[in-house]
Amino acid sequence: MRELTYDEAAVEAVAEEMRRDPKIFYLSTDPIPPLLREFGPERIRATPIAESAMTGMGIGAAGCGFRPIVDWRQVTFCFVAMDQIVNQAAKIHYMFGGQARFPLLFRATVCGGGRVAAQHSQSPYSMFMNVAGLKMFLASTPYDIKGLIKTAIRDNNPVISFESSRLLRLKGPVPEEDYTIPLGLADIKREGSDVTVVALAWLVHEALAAAEELAKEGISVEVIDPRSLVPLDAGTIRDSVKKTGRLVIADEAGPTAGFSAEVAAVATEDGATFARLKAPVKRVCALPVPIPYSPVLENHVFPDRKRILAGIREVLREGPAQAA
Amino acid sequence: MSLSPQGRSAASPATNLPPETQREMLRQMLTIRLFEERASADYRAGKIYGVVHCYIGEEGVAVGVCSALGPQDRIISTHRGHGHCIAKGADLPRMMAELYGRQTGYCKGKGGSMHIADFSIGMLGANGIVAGGIPIVTGAGLAAQMEGKGGVAVSFFGDGASNAGPFHECLNIAASWKLPMVYVCENNLYAAQTAAAATHALPDVAARAAGYGIPGEVVDGNDIFAVHQAAHRAVDRARSGGGPSLIECKTYRWRAHTERKGQPDYREQAEIEAWKGRDPIARLERQLREESALDDAELQSMERQITAAIEAAVAFAEASPFPLPEQATDDVFAA
Numbered sequence: 001m002r003e004l005t006y007d008e009a010a011v012e013a014v015a016e017e018m019r020r021d022p023k024i025f026y027l028s029t030d031p032i033p034p035l036l037r038e039f040g041p042e043r044i045r046a047t048p049i050a051e052s053a054m055t056g057m058g059i060g061a062a063g064c065g066f067r068p069i070v071d072w073r074q075v076t077f078c079f080v081a082m083d084q085i086v087n088q089a090a091k092i093h094y095m096f097g098g099q100a101r102f103p104l105l106f107r108a109t110v111c112g113g114g115r116v117a118a119q120h121s122q123s124p125y126s127m128f129m130n131v132a133g134l135k136m137f138l139a140s141t142p143y144d145i146k147g148l149i150k151t152a153i154r155d156n157n158p159v160i161s162f163e164s165s166r167l168l169r170l171k172g173p174v175p176e177e178d179y180t181i182p183l184g185l186a187d188i189k190r191e192g193s194d195v196t197v198v199a200l201a202w203l204v205h206e207a208l209a210a211a212e213e214l215a216k217e218g219i220s221v222e223v224i225d226p227r228s229l230v231p232l233d234a235g236t237i238r239d240s241v242k243k244t245g246r247l248v249i250a251d252e253a254g255p256t257a258g259f260s261a262e263v264a265a266v267a268t269e270d271g272a273t274f275a276r277l278k279a280p281v282k283r284v285c286a287l288p289v290p291i292p293y294s295p296v297l298e299n300h301v302f303p304d305r306k307r308i309l310a311g312i313r314e315v316l317r318e319g320p321a322q323a324a
Numbered sequence: 325m326s327l328s329p330q331g332r333s334a335a336s337p338a339t340n341l342p343p344e345t346q347r348e349m350l351r352q353m354l355t356i357r358l359f360e361e362r363a364s365a366d367y368r369a370g371k372i373y374g375v376v377h378c379y380i381g382e383e384g385v386a387v388g389v390c391s392a393l394g395p396q397d398r399i400i401s402t403h404r405g406h407g408h409c410i411a412k413g414a415d416l417p418r419m420m421a422e423l424y425g426r427q428t429g430y431c432k433g434k435g436g437s438m439h440i441a442d443f444s445i446g447m448l449g450a451n452g453i454v455a456g457g458i459p460i461v462t463g464a465g466l467a468a469q470m471e472g473k474g475g476v477a478v479s480f481f482g483d484g485a486s487n488a489g490p491f492h493e494c495l496n497i498a499a500s501w502k503l504p505m506v507y508v509c510e511n512n513l514y515a516a517q518t519a520a521a522a523t524h525a526l527p528d529v530a531a532r533a534a535g536y537g538i539p540g541e542v543v544d545g546n547d548i549f550a551v552h553q554a555a556h557r558a559v560d561r562a563r564s565g566g567g568p569s570l571i572e573c574k575t576y577r578w579r580a581h582t583e584r585k586g587q588p589d590y591r592e593q594a595e596i597e598a599w600k601g602r603d604p605i606a607r608l609e610r611q612l613r614e615e616s617a618l619d620d621a622e623l624q625s626m627e628r629q630i631t632a633a634i635e636a637a638v639a640f641a642e643a644s645p646f647p648l649p650e651q652a653t654d655d656v657f658a659a
Contacts, residue, residue: 056459
């Protein structure tokens with residue numbers, strides 16, 4: 001199968017949908033050249049650096065029958081549009097009794113590792129998960145991002161595509177034919193029986209590397225990529241934990257009230273899953289600090305395969321299973 | 325035209341609107357006023373919940389502007405939104421049922437007074453966040469431009485919103501892209517309790533239009549013909565591809581910021597009384613009488629009809645069921 005980068009797969013998803021549906025247009029402070037070349041400046045619009053305006057304009061055009069894509073570029077820039085995201089986009093369908101639809105895709109890169117310091121290294125998806133009325137996903141592969149973006153563009157609600165800046169150049173197989181991936185469906189990236197690792201984005205790849213290493217020791221690690229954050233596929237996570245009895249959650253965001261906390265709750269508030277846990281749930285997250293610039297500092301803040309390995313070993317050591 | 329700080333206006337511009345149209349303008353303004361007087365009374369009686377913001381005194385703006393629009397044109401409103409809904413043609417029973425929190429309301433009881441919308445008539449919603457609606461309706465202007473059918477979008481907002489970022493972001497983008505927009509600032513001289521005089525660098529919001537290279541006009545918001553004519557010019561310009569305009573309507577709210585009991589109101593009584601003397605409704609009545617286009621019997625008949633329509637709206641609301649508790653989880657997402 002041919003290979004595309006994560007970034008190319010995302011752009012291809014947008015282009016294919018724009019060819020299919022003339023109601024789709026794109027607002028961005030910085031148009032993507034291949035899209036601009038193919039669709040022209042009427043549909044690939046260069047906006048002023050005015051995120052509040054461009055986000056709200058997306059909402060308004062969506063309510064008038066269009067299917068806008070609003071590209072915030074980096075998630076950090078959307079914070080100046082928080083009123084439009086939280087007070088308007090998330091609530092407008094519900095607050096008006098469902099009388100109009102607001103099909104709208106927001107795009108934003110997240111994650112760190114780029115040595116660009118605190119304002120440009122953020123993974124704030126849990127802030128948005130906390131807002132009822134928004135759907136969102138964070139893909140880990142070119143195949144997944146293409147299928148998820150196509151689904152999101154066809155969805156009749158505001159959907160945020162969080163995209164890992166660490167993975168933009170990652171290559172992977174992407175079929176030529178049309179396909180979509182439903183929101184709310186996790187992917188088991190590696191099957192295993194001793195411990196479940198739920199990971200997002202770059203940390204999916206780090207978890208797979210950790211699993212490979214542990215396989216040499218006879219330890220079988222299951223790696224689950226939820227892909228979709230809202231809705232979250234609780235069933236797949238619980239089924240895996242029921243099977244392995246151990247759960248490690250790896251997230252590039254900080255732990256506090258984060259995605260990792262939500263996954264821990266999904267596992268532990270379900271009686272049947274809780275009953276099978278053999279060890280406390282372990283979270284492997286960024287340290288709770290703004291992300292620093294110097295490589296020595298930044299590397300220390302983020303989790304990686306070594307910390308995932310240590311987390312897995314910790315849950316394997318703990319609990320009654322050790323005595324068995 | 326510019327107004328003195330006391331808001332004294334020049335004589336009303338001559339109008340060639342047919343008497344029928346003028347009587348319809350009066351009917352709509354009276355409907356807004358009587359609807360809100362009833363809503364206020366029912367709010368104080370505990371039949372309407374939360375918060376109600378009355379538009380009484382400012383009716384000339386909504387009706388003057390919306391009478392220059394067609395059914396294909398779209399508007400967005402503010403937290404003080406009943407007047408815009410009625411002027412755009414919203415259904416009184418469904419409005420009242422929404423205020424009453426009933427299943428039959430415009431928003432099925434999810435929105436209340438601050439969040440009434442009717443997308444089928446191009447009313448994109450009242451909005452509880454000052455300046456929050458401006459970007460959304462600018463998106464409706466972009467949609468109208470892309471649709472290419474001559475539609476126009478109108479943003480109603482207050483003097484308070486004119487100091488917020490989205491106002492400036494949107495005027496710039498609308499001017500750059502020549503969007504078919506009309507920005508209507510209802511300058512009622514107070515942002516909640518705070519006097520515009522204390523928070524605006526310049527007394528006239530319309531002067532800011534110059535910064536975006538678009539027409540800006542101050543009009544007497546209590547003179548419905550002045551508002552209508554300014555709106556008409558701006559709508560024509562927008563429809564013909566000339567781009568956006570900013571109209572500032574100097575007006576005044578007669579009531580406190582909200583209808584909440586004990587709501588502080590620091591405005592001087594003399595100021596309030598002076599503005600009541602510039603009532604847009606009494607003014608149109610007077611003009612219609614002077615032109616022999618309205619007599620006592622006609623006015624009384626109009627008032628009776630409006631009162632009956634509002635009574636019917638209240639009866640509809642009271643007879644309507646409350647939502648079922650479990651409907652709280654409906655419509656979080658569209659199918």
